[in-house]
Amino acid sequence: MDKPIGIIDSGYGGLTVATEMMRQLPKESIYYVGDSKRCPYGPRTVEEVRRFTWEMINHLLEYEVKMLVIACNTATAVVLQEAREKLAIPVVGVIQPGAISAMKVTNNQHIAVIGTSGTIKSNAYPYALEAISENVKVESLACPLFVPLVEQGIVAGEEAEGIVEESLAPIKDGQFDTLILGCTHYPLLKPLIEAYLPSHVNVISSGEETAREVSSVLFHQSLNRKAAEAPTHQFFTTGAAKPFEEFARKRLSLFPAKVESITFEHRLKIER
Amino acid sequence: MDKPIGIIDSGYGGLTVATEMMRQLPKESIYYVGDSKRCPYGPRTVEEVRRFTWEMINHLLEYEVKMLVIACNTATAVVLQEAREKLAIPVVGVIQPGAISAMKVTNNQHIAVIGTSGTIKSNAYPYALEAISENVKVESLACPLFVPLVEQGIVAGEEAEGIVEESLAPIKDGQFDTLILGCTHYPLLKPLIEAYLPSHVNVISSGEETAREVSSVLFHQSLNRKAAEAPTHQFFTTGAAKPFEEFARKRLSLFPAKVESITFEHRLKIER
Numbered sequence A, B: 001m002d003k004p005i006g007i008i009d010s011g012y013g014g015l016t017v018a019t020e021m022m023r024q025l026p027k028e029s030i031y032y033v034g035d036s037k038r039c040p041y042g043p044r045t046v047e048e049v050r051r052f053t054w055e056m057i058n059h060l061l062e063y064e065v066k067m068l069v070i071a072c073n074t075a076t077a078v079v080l081q082e083a084r085e086k087l088a089i090p091v092v093g094v095i096q097p098g099a100i101s102a103m104k105v106t107n108n109q110h111i112a113v114i115g116t117s118g119t120i121k122s123n124a125y126p127y128a129l130e131a132i133s134e135n136v137k138v139e140s141l142a143c144p145l146f147v148p149l150v151e152q153g154i155v156a157g158e159e160a161e162g163i164v165e166e167s168l169a170p171i172k173d174g175q176f177d178t179l180i181l182g183c184t185h186y187p188l189l190k191p192l193i194e195a196y197l198p199s200h201v202n203v204i205s206s207g208e209e210t211a212r213e214v215s216s217v218l219f220h221q222s223l224n225r226k227a228a229e230a231p232t233h234q235f236f237t238t239g240a241a242k243p244f245e246e247f248a249r250k251r252l253s254l255f256p257a258k259v260e261s262i263t264f265e266h267r268l269k270i271e272r
Helices: A015-023 A048-062 A073-086 A094-107 A116-121 A122-131 A145-153 A160-172 A184-195 A206-220 A241-252 A264-271 B016-022 B046-061 B073-086 B095-105 B117-123 B123-134 B146-151 B156-173 B186-196 B207-219 B243-254 B265-272
Strands: A003-007 A030-034 A067-068 A091-093 A111-116 A137-142 A178-181 A202-205 A233-237 A260-261 B005-009 B029-033 B067-070 B091-093 B110-115 B138-140 B179-180 B204-205 B233-237 B259-260
Touching: A003 A015, A003 A048, A003 A160, A015 A030, A015 A206, A015 B067, A015 B095, A030 B259, A048 A067, A048 A202, A048 B156, A067 A073, A073 A091, A073 A094, A073 A116, A073 A122, A073 A206, A073 B156, A091 A094, A091 A206, A094 A178, A094 A202, A094 B016, A094 B046, A094 B207, A111 A116, A111 A122, A111 A160, A111 B029, A116 A122, A122 A137, A122 B156, A137 A160, A137 B243, A145 A160, A160 A184, A160 A206, A178 A184, A184 A202, A184 A206, A202 A206, A206 B207, A233 A241, A241 A260, B005 B016, B005 B046, B005 B138, B016 B029, B016 B207, B016 B243, B029 B046, B029 B091, B046 B067, B046 B073, B067 B073, B067 B207, B073 B091, B073 B095, B073 B117, B073 B123, B091 B095, B091 B207, B095 B123, B095 B179, B095 B207, B110 B117, B110 B123, B110 B156, B117 B123, B123 B138, B138 B156, B146 B186, B156 B186, B186 B204, B186 B207, B233 B243, B243 B259
Parallel strands: A003 A030, A003 A067, A030 A233, A067 A091, A111 A137, A111 A178, A178 A202, A233 A260, B005 B029, B005 B067, B029 B233, B067 B091, B110 B138, B110 B179, B179 B204, B233 B259
Antiparallel strands: none
């Protein structure tokens, strides 16, 4: 199956998933859509998140992607189940891989989750964890300032440190031994988060775990790319192409050859 | 789906997978068959491994298992593909989860694999790793003394240390940063293996990774057990029940309530 894998995200965050997929699955082609113009999704209504997410999915379906990765926790919480039911291709979200991995590493069955207000309100992580174990204790905390911070490219320095410390203060003395970064933007703040929390806390990054999950699904469904030629990657953003490219290069050492700025509204008009 | 998950192994080794499954998936019921009487499988012919493995699978199918875990690397190398084609339930082997996980943690794309002679000769790990990445470097080493050692319950002390050191000497100075324990018996020797190798080497245990993979497959196929009652576990061995029970209790802190000694020959006679 030489078709690309599609990734969608509210903005730059899913690039942490894309980076990990390129590292763990170097033969696969990746087509990415980031909705930077309308980011963050956290404070949006469920109906908006649903509509925006389907616009991105429909864009990627035109390229015949063989699998879809919803690399945004808010969108996963709202659309995953529906997308799995409606699409003929496998759909992987970012919530389950993080939850499964947390169950693997926790020793005291006490897990903390941080995410956007939307993800935390959806209770998607407690639900996923409790579906696996009755004895797990989950505490959740919304960190609404993290996404805007990362989208501005501020991932180190005093301002970022201050916001990380202030945001995490309510759970600092918690008894959890595992923290799930329940937002794909957060891995970019991982060094600051790890520095602030006690050193015994395992920090689970959605990006790494989702890439690992994608690898499993490719194998189980015999979808691994077998072509000898190098894979091709294509990035689309609803924002401007240049800052997207700069962000990818500077923050993630990704060198996206092609970044195309797209407008769903425009596309819809043409199609009608 | 309240049916049990089936696990088969050449002997005690798969108990490391069972232990991890009970920890990571505490709601699931597990039915286990260990072929201790004919262990180890490593030096057996492919035809023998094939026949013995199908005897175990057929035993578990009578209990209507909803998923099958081939928790033996030798049996996975020989039978996984065939079992996936012939059975209507999902089949998970131990090779792919270890390979996928190694790709996740390696930084230098140089991975070592140790296993039984059968597993190493099959080249199953290099094949699985190279299917994922062209640039991965794999070195393999057979450690034929490890399984008999573990089956005798010798997992610490001078004798075990000596055998671990002697067996691993050929790869001691390798440049790999990740070692796959390509045999489910080996996690019981993990402390000795880690003590002997340089501390920067990531040691990947099939048991943990396979349990994590099972968790993913349960979710993707909507097979998670939802019953409120506690799960039931049942252990079968072709050897004697007592040493099996003792091994599980002493080495893995497992307390198998029911261990039944079974004979495939006998069963076949009755069925005919």
